[in-house]
Every structure is written in C-alpha cells, then in structure tokens.
Amino acid sequence: MQGADINGLEAKIQKHYVASLYESxxxxxxxxxxxxxxxxKNQCECLNESNDHPMVNALSSSGGHLVSDCDEQLIISITFNQLVKISAIKFKSPPSLGPKKVSVQDLVLGQLNFVKFQNxxxxxxxxxxxxxxxxxTIIDHLAFIxxxxxxxxxxxxxxVAGKKGENH
Known part of the structure; x- marks a missing residue:
C-alpha cells in the first residue's frame, strides 16, 4: 500500500486488540x-460445587460466586481453547472462607513457578x-494471568468440501 499511515494503523490495531483482550x-x-x-467454559468442571453456586459464576467478573457443597474441598478442572503461559492464579474470596491451600504443584497461595506453566x-x-x-469454601472470582x-x-x-470421515 502506498500512502498508508503505518503508525496510525498500528495504533488502531493496538487500541482494539488491547480493548478486546483486557476484559478485567x-x-x-x-x-x-x-x-x-x-x-x-463448556469443557470445565468442578467437583463438590454447590448446585446454587457453580464454578461458572467464579470465572466471570459479572457477579455470583462458587461455593463448595459437602465440605471445604474443591477439584477444579479448567480447559483453555488454546495453549497459554500462566504466570499467576488470582483468587478473590471472603477473607475467612477463601481457599488457603491450593495444589497445582503443592503451593500455598503465592507466586507460581512460571517455568512449569509455559505450555x-x-x-x-x-x-x-x-x-x-x-x-x-467460597471463591468470588478465579482468574488466570x-x-x-x-x-x-x-x-x-x-x-471446505466433503463429509466428515470421507477421504480425498
């Protein structure tokens, strides 16, 4: 293209790209x-979640929360639609009823070992x-950074063409 303002185009792309990615x-x-x-979300699961307060509530910042059902323990399974690098897991919870020990790599909430969560x-x-x-246990919001x-x-x-399972 001739006459295109490269800096202007880059600024527009960055504006819309960042706005769509940074939901929080x-x-x-x-x-x-x-x-x-x-x-x-349709591939995620939480064992021991309350029927009235399921995990999907905690994955959104729009309100609601996750509550454990029979005891304080929860097993949460998360699936991403593509490969990601995870540097932190963020929990927002009431001070007394929030998670204390969470095992992904036997950790007490703090900084993740970034090298282990690259793929x-x-x-x-x-x-x-x-x-x-x-x-x-109550989790108001669960975020992966x-x-x-x-x-x-x-x-x-x-x-593009053919039917599922058909060889070409």
Missing part, C-alpha cells in the same frame, strides 16, 4: 492479561481447605 481492565504488565476469555491447555486445581477451617501462545485454534476451522 487491569494492567498486569509485560504482555500479561486475564486469560479467562480463553477458557472453554498449558488444561489445568486441575485442588482446593484443600479454607482459611477458617470451616466446611465451606498470563499470555496466549500463538497457535491455530482447531475450533475455528470449517470443512
């Missing part, structure tokens, strides 16, 4: 963002207990 509005720096927009598509979290030791890895999302591909 928080700046995590170094290209990190809230990866919840890449979660396949992630599925993640399972085991919430062992709550801060108060009560029989209930990191960056997507540039890959092809197979869900985006459509059949």
């Amino acid at each position: 509005g928080e700046d995590y720096g170094h290209g990190m963002l809230d990866l919840n927009i890449l979660i396949q 992630v598509q599925n993640m399972q979290l085991f919430v062992k207990d709550s801060h108060s030791g009560d029989e209930t 990191g960056s997507p890895i540039a890959t092809n999302k197979m869900d985006d591909f459509q059949r």
Whole structure:
C-alpha cells in the first residue's frame, strides 16, 4: 500500500486488540492479561460445587460466586481453547472462607513457578481447605494471568468440501 499511515494503523490495531483482550481492565504488565476469555467454559468442571453456586459464576467478573457443597474441598478442572503461559492464579474470596491451600504443584497461595506453566491447555486445581477451617469454601472470582501462545485454534476451522470421515 502506498500512502498508508503505518503508525496510525498500528495504533488502531493496538487500541482494539488491547480493548478486546483486557476484559478485567487491569494492567498486569509485560504482555500479561486475564486469560479467562480463553477458557472453554463448556469443557470445565468442578467437583463438590454447590448446585446454587457453580464454578461458572467464579470465572466471570459479572457477579455470583462458587461455593463448595459437602465440605471445604474443591477439584477444579479448567480447559483453555488454546495453549497459554500462566504466570499467576488470582483468587478473590471472603477473607475467612477463601481457599488457603491450593495444589497445582503443592503451593500455598503465592507466586507460581512460571517455568512449569509455559505450555498449558488444561489445568486441575485442588482446593484443600479454607482459611477458617470451616466446611465451606467460597471463591468470588478465579482468574488466570498470563499470555496466549500463538497457535491455530482447531475450533475455528470449517470443512471446505466433503463429509466428515470421507477421504480425498
């Protein structure tokens, strides 16, 4: 193209790209963002969730929360629609009923070992207990902070010709 304003085009792309990726509005720096927009919610599962307060509530910042059912433990399975690098897991919970120990790599909530989470598509979290030791754990919001890895999302591909299972 001749006469195109390269800097202007780049600024427009960055404006719309950043606006669509940063759903939470928080700046995590170094290209990190809230990866919840890449979660396949229909492929996720939580064992021991309350029927009235399922995990899907905690994956959205629009309200609602996740509550454990029979005891304080939860097993959370998350599936991303593409490979991601995870640098942090963010829990927002009431101080006394929030998770205390969460196992992904036997950790007490803090900084993740970033090297171990470079090529992630599925993640399972085991919430062992709550801060108060009560029989209930509440998670208002669960966020995964990191960056997507540039890959092809197979869900985006459509059949061009022929029928499923047909050889050409």
